[in-house]
Amino acid sequence: MTTLTTTVSTPWTEETRFNKTRFIPPDAIFALTAEYLQDPFPRKVNLGQGTYRDGEGNPWVLPSVNRARETLSAQGLNHEYLPILGLQAFREATAKVVLGSELLPSRRLSLSGTGALHLAGLLLRVCQSPLPKIYIPEPTWSNHHQVFSSLGFSCESFKYYDHETRDLDIESYYSTLRNAEPKSIVILHACAHNPTGCDPTKEQWREIAQLMKARQLFPLFDAAYLGFNSGNYDEDAFAIRLFVGEMKMEAGICISFAKNMGLYGERVGCFMLATDTKEAAVNTQSMLEMLQRSEVSNPPAFGAKIASQVMGMKDLKEMWFADMVTMSSRIRSMRKALYEHLISFGAPGSWDHLIRQSGMFGFLGLSPEIVLKLKDDYHVYMAGNSRISIAGLNPGNVEYVARSITQCLKDSS
Ligand SMILES: Cc1ncc(COP(=O)(O)O)c(C=O)c1O
Incomplete structure (x- = not known):
């Protein structure tokens, strides 16, 4: 369901029934994505929104979903x-x-x-x-x-x-x-x-x-x-x-x-x-x-x-289960790679929590100041509470992210 709100201010109106409305700040994660998209820096990394990316950093349509789509269009889709x-x-x-x-x-x-x-x-x-x-x-x-x-x-x-x-x-x-x-x-x-x-x-x-x-x-x-x-x-x-x-x-x-x-x-x-x-x-x-x-x-x-x-469909369900293994395994391997790079670069502090955690996110435990510095100086985007979407990491950027975190922490200690 798509609901669009368009507000038009009419300069000729002297009174409004909306005087008491409050301004609600934009949703932090959606706003961060918009900021990332505007950033022209070539090595920028988006670890904000929790969306799966493949090893090249691109959105991934699951093979099982692709197959289901083909079957549906062959059957003739309607829009009832x-x-x-x-x-x-x-x-x-x-x-x-x-x-x-x-x-x-x-x-x-x-x-x-x-x-x-x-x-x-x-x-x-x-x-x-x-x-x-x-x-x-x-x-x-x-x-x-x-x-x-x-x-x-x-x-x-x-x-x-x-x-x-x-x-x-x-x-x-x-x-x-x-x-x-x-x-x-x-x-x-x-x-x-x-x-x-x-x-x-x-x-x-x-x-x-x-x-x-x-x-x-x-x-x-x-x-x-x-x-x-x-x-x-x-x-x-x-x-x-x-x-x-x-x-x-x-x-x-x-x-x-x-x-x-x-x-x-x-x-x-x-x-x-x-x-x-x-x-x-x-x-x-x-x-x-x-x-x-x-x-x-x-x-x-x-x-x-x-x-x-x-x-x-039995075969599609099996494909889907295999797709979930593909996604979760890639995330696990990136979690490990980030951990290993942080350790080898000597990032201050302990990082064991990162490999104890599981799922799409890593909860780094960085201060809001470091999170901001990572965005402003290194173009690495993450949620304000230092939650990263591990799916945004890939072999081409994980080292850069670990180096940026390490440098930021060393600079501020
Ligand atoms: C814990 C949790 N619940 C619900 C959702 C919402 O998922 P959907 O995109 O289906 O609304 C998310 C998505 O980030 C989530 O992390």
């Missing part, structure tokens, strides 16, 4: 509306791949299309009164607070990461869950925590699930990196299957196909709700349909058709 809840084949294939075919029949599900986190928020807002609190890890993906506070939820951050140890602060996590207001919602990054790259171990996930169950907390999974993190979809879906399958908990799961299928601009996602009763599944499905109708009427079709083709 999808049903309000989205393409049924896509929704069924998504549920199967996320939950695994064994788990699927045993749980009640309602499913819907794109804008998954927002749709989840809309549903949770009408299902619980008074409005539950939402616990959000700190740090987190930059959009979480915005999505839920704009829906009227009170969002409470809890300490997820310890900047001293540069690791997950699991004790603080447990303590938050033990003391959380019962029936609240907790945002869980299913894997590849953005921005820290630090996930709980399987044992820690078990403890988290138990604590949440005991306190009747509702797990809302944000799952944007399944299969993209480790290269193994089942491994990355571990936490979701633990909560929904083993622990038999009700849960919301927000799936994105932006990263793991490279369908960024096609806006393909799915909100999945596991409920305890069939009646709740039927009723929530009908509510999702009503909410979706008033939001986007019906979700975009093209990307959903591609994703459904990829997941629904």
Whole structure:
């Protein structure tokens, strides 16, 4: 769904009903990309936005996606509306791949299309009164607070990461869950925590699930990196299957196909709700349909058709799984290369945290001043909290990036 806002100021108007509007600063990551695109420096490096790039720094259309596109155009594509809840084949294939075919029949599900986190928020807002609190890890993906506070939820951050140890602060996590207001919602990054790259171990996930169950907390999974993190979809879906399958908990799961299928601009996602009763599944499905109708009427079709083709055809699904291995392996090798260059150039400080982390991002632990200097003096662009998209590194720029970081740190020490 594309919504364009065009503001025209009319000099002949003396009064405006918009006097009380506030200026909202542009989104930091999108603004950084715009700045990068304007930069004429030939060796500039963009490590800001989390988009996969191949070994030459170019966007990569997955071979499985290319094949699905060919099949679809051979079949003859049309541009008809999808049903309000989205393409049924896509929704069924998504549920199967996320939950695994064994788990699927045993749980009640309602499913819907794109804008998954927002749709989840809309549903949770009408299902619980008074409005539950939402616990959000700190740090987190930059959009979480915005999505839920704009829906009227009170969002409470809890300490997820310890900047001293540069690791997950699991004790603080447990303590938050033990003391959380019962029936609240907790945002869980299913894997590849953005921005820290630090996930709980399987044992820690078990403890988290138990604590949440005991306190009747509702797990809302944000799952944007399944299969993209480790290269193994089942491994990355571990936490979701633990909560929904083993622990038999009700849960919301927000799936994105932006990263793991490279369908960024096609806006393909799915909100999945596991409920305890069939009646709740039927009723929530009908509510999702009503909410979706008033939001986007019906979700975009093209990307959903591609994703459904990829997941629904055995050979294409195998190709997709291999594509995820290609992407995650290249990211892992670049993470290692950056680490090794930083060590060999004698970059001040310890860098072990970089290779302990996993997924698309590296959380470097640099000060905002160093981040700014890297951009201004070396044309290396990264998020203000020093999160880098490792996918932006390649054999042609990783040494330059490591050298720039090293030089910046040495100059300022
Ligand atoms: C944790 C997390 N959730 C959700 C998303 C959103 O993905 P989409 O592009 O499908 O909206 C992202 C994308 O960066 C993300 O990192």
